[in-house]
Amino acid sequence: MMIEPAVEKLERFRNPDFWHRPANYWFWHRVPTEDEILEQLTTMRQAGYGSFQVAVRLSWPLEEYLSREYLAAVRTAADTARRLGLRMGVYDDYNWLSGHAGGKTVAGHDSFRESHLFWTASTVADGRVELTVSGIHATDVDWLLEQGAEWVFEGGSPHWADWELQGVFLRSYDGEYRDVTDDAVITRSGPNGATVAVEVPGAPAGARVAAALSARCATSRMIDYLNPAAARRFAEVGLQPYVDALGDHIGDTVVYVFFDQPHSCFWDWTERTGTLGASLMYSTTLREAADRKLDGGWRGILPSLLFDDARQAEARARFFSLYAATATDAFFGTVADWCHEHGLLFSGHEVLAHVGSWDITDTVIADDVRSNFGMDYFAIDAFRDVTAVDARNNDTQLSAKFGDSVARAHGRSGCIVEQYYARVEPGTHFGAGQWELRLPDMRAQAIRHHLLGARQFLEHAFWLTDGDERDGREALFVNPRFDFPPGMNFEPWFGHHRAFADESAALSQFLDEFEPDTDVALVYPLSTIAGYGPAHPAGAHFAVWAETMARHGVQYRIVDERAVVGSRSDNGRIAIGGARYRCIVLPGVQLTPADGLGEALAGARAAGVRVVASGPTLSGGDGARERDGSGEFGGVGAAAGPPAPEDVLEILKGMRGDDAIAITPGDRRTLWTRTGRDQDATLYAAAFNDADTPADLVVELPEGRWRLSRWTPSTGQVDTRDTGRLTVLNVDAQEIVCVSAVRVPEDEIPLTAGWTLMLAGREAVPVSVETPLEEQLPEPLEGAVTYVQRVRLPQGEWELVLDGMRDAVEVFADGEPVGRAAWPPYRFALDRFAGRDVRLEIAVAPSAADRYYRGSPLRGRSSMRSGITEPPRLVRRPIGK
Structure with a gap:
């Protein structure tokens, strides 16, 4: 049994691959020159990134997205990345909102533009009622200001067409619903709304009538995510150009396609009622699916959506299950299939209600994200090869934990966390970002994400340019300076990024060595x-x-x-x-x-x-x-x-099993942790003291004797010692602790401490049996040396085992010869000394290299490792040996 962790684990810890290293969105605001590409990718490599995604931003002219010049620059970026050892993902759209391909998906295909279901209600008067849908506006686009409207809508504003009556219902006082669609007619429709007239003779005055209408936004560049044909068109015009341009880089330098928040607009309107906070995506595909799979069909389910009736909750839940399945299959399923056909992994993240929060019903982009893909995050992840989520600001939040959970539900583990920064100061705008971001704060957030399930920390963003001197709300998004800053490489602290990246990667790799506990x-x-x-x-x-x-x-x-x-x-x-x-x-x-x-x-x-x-x-x-x-x-x-x-x-007290490791603070402070074990029964724990004061952390192990290794992500150092059930570690503020523990069998006794070294003509000195002699002695080795320690030998048949030895050795016990060896195995029987306290002497005869080469330029780069470099062990000899 080795004293230090396995060589392969150490190598991974000290040299993590690109999946564990930080990545970035590389914001392009124009076509970069070849010199700029080389300079910026070299900077990325030196800063510790392992991969990147080219992301075209709103400052880039929309009509030039996927142009010949753009794709040629992307190819140059891939060529340069290959030379530098970087990897690349395809960020799959213009700005964000995957699926529209900068408007190319719907160009010439108006039927692929987003369609929605609206509803309205009013009361009966004189046997009739008039219902109106008006004041329609996209709440998410409202936040993006005029420049956002120009991006999303052709001509900068929405216009509606193809109005169709989907169902009209009369609600009686006892809560029953009557379908009166045949008694209704659309009397007015246009680009801004529609009106429905309903004749309900005999209905009591004050009875409620609600109508559902569908319409297509004739100017929107957002697509119909319920239609697989729209997704295929997106792949054809938005993704195939990358494959054609990147050629042999696909599946090699270029590893995956990354989608970013695919969603149609979140529409609200003046007459909206009921429990739904935004319009629903609509297509004949959805209506036909409801007719096939839901009791009562499409018409039968509509009352549950139109009226605020708690009794209809189960019906709404059944509808949203079908809604989510239809949308995820149509879009994610189609695009995932295309990626796999072309040798690319499929990754990216959807809209998360809980971004920046722990509350799964919170609001960020819209008040009710059910209207997107039904919030069925587990279903969406079934199509991904690499799970990804986004996270907002440095608040503690759920994102990484949810991402890791859905990944593990599908036989994978870990996730990419895209970390972006939005401004939350009163009187400003979220797009103005946070130029005041400091590296210690981002580091702490990355550590929290890793411990909660992130494999890769994806930074938003690395910038091609830092914009110009324009200021104010009118410059948001179109001026790179105010497009979700910071641009990491334009922060004065960016010269320290490499240390952060190396630590992040090492921590991520350490966490990947074991399966987390699940209490x-x-x-x-x-x-x-x-x-x-x-x-x-x-x-x-x-x-x-x-x-x-x-x-x-x-x-x-x-x-x-x-x-x-x-x-x-x-x-x-x-x-x-x-x-x-x-x-x-x-x-x-x-x-x-x-x-x-x-x-x-x-x-x-x-x-x-x-x-x-x-x-x-x-x-x-x-x-x-x-x-x-x-x-x-x-x-x-x-x-x-x-x-x-x-x-x-x-x-939840007592949830941890008796066979598990735990790491806890001496006080009640927050301590972000992950614990678990690997297939070899090695126990692991990692913790982050997310506080401004030092802490005493208690590492608690099952009963027995343990070999505890402490891994330091910032340096790659691993220190090992033997311990019992409890170990107290004093850690600084904002310090990471990573430990692994291997049970020391009762038939093995490590001899780590207490050794002295005897050299000819010198007094005995303390010596480490974990470090080569050349690193401990001030003078060159002149000949043989002897390691000495008094040892209590237990009863039974025991051997002295020397691991990692490469020198000639002779062993003595109380001056009596025990054995000699000049090559492996270095095993020496101590049977006749069982039950005694003995003076154990290990005489080591090294090579002459230290004597003749120390200080000489002729030594070159070769290293010398003489003496005992791994603690000797007493091992009970198996019966029959």
């Missing part, structure tokens, strides 16, 4: 959110559980509620996917995708799994929550809001 399964309440919307308390409950566990070292994974339905439990564990958990938490889970969830939870409870819930129950009540598998009840009801963090920690 708690945190259920993603997708059906509940789909049915009730972002106002449901499930989001707040989920946030408390997720953040509290992450801050206090409870090892957990987010799981798909559908996977829980198919789970099995035994011996105090519930198996979900490829992991086993001691506890499952249901935060505000009020709706389920199938009846089997309750049955699976009952089976888990019977098997001794702790089943915990907070918020509304599956039956819709707000009663007590079960704390453990024993049938004891307690906890916090829905009316009382989410549990307090201290309650979460109390409920």
